[in-house]
Amino acid sequence: MKYDLVLRVVAKLLIPFILLFALYVQFHGDFGPGGGFQAGTIFGAGIIFYGLIFGVDTARSVLPDWVVESMLAAGVLLFAGVGIAGLLLGGNYLDYFVLDKNAVIGQHRGIFWVEAGVFITVAGVMLKIFYMFALRGRPED
Template sequence: MKNDLVLRVIGKLLIPFILLFALYVQFHGDFGPGGGFQAGVIIAAGIIFYALIHGVATTRRIVPDCLVETMLASGVLIYAGVGLAGLLFGGNYLDYFVLDPNPVLGQHRGIFWVEVGVATTVSGVMLKIYYMFASRSGSED
């Protein structure tokens, strides 16, 4: 589909907004609908959209496999790290109240990093699954 002008132009117009919307869903999840899981999926969807237009090989140069696999693991580590941070500050595991002198701010900080972890893992897994399927079929590009 590399030579389809309409797809290329639409993709170029839409993908930045898809990624921006993912960030909005991620960081506005405290106030509106959304959160880490949805944001991760939307990020992955944006990149998969790019891969559908430009082929998996091109996408792998931009978002390489090692980055995706690192995202896969580091998301869980961020989440578990927030829990450990709670322990270090003298609270229980995954206790956000101690993360800041102001307990409410501590909660916000904890939720923020937890959501970042979830989004990282989810988008990593989705991209990895897509890469796996696409590279096996070989007909995507």
């Protein structure tokens, strides 16, 4: 598969648009279909596609292991951190309306960061699972 010209050319054409679409789905998620879970899986699928065509090591040089592993935890921490920010600003845990003077803008801000947290964790987990399965197949050196 590594030397299949058609696949490589098509992949090069498609992957930027897949990643761009993932970001569109993430940031346009308030107004159209989309959100953190969808964008995270699409982003993960895009990088996995890249890894399948060009080899896992190429994908790992784009997003190294330590980045992916910290993405796993960073997303959950960001999500939980939004809740704690709500606590510090005088609301209950995961109350968003205290995040701004205007309650509706506070809601939007909370939803944005929460969705960002979901995106980071989901994309990280998809990629980490793929790396793990792909690297397990190699003989130990």
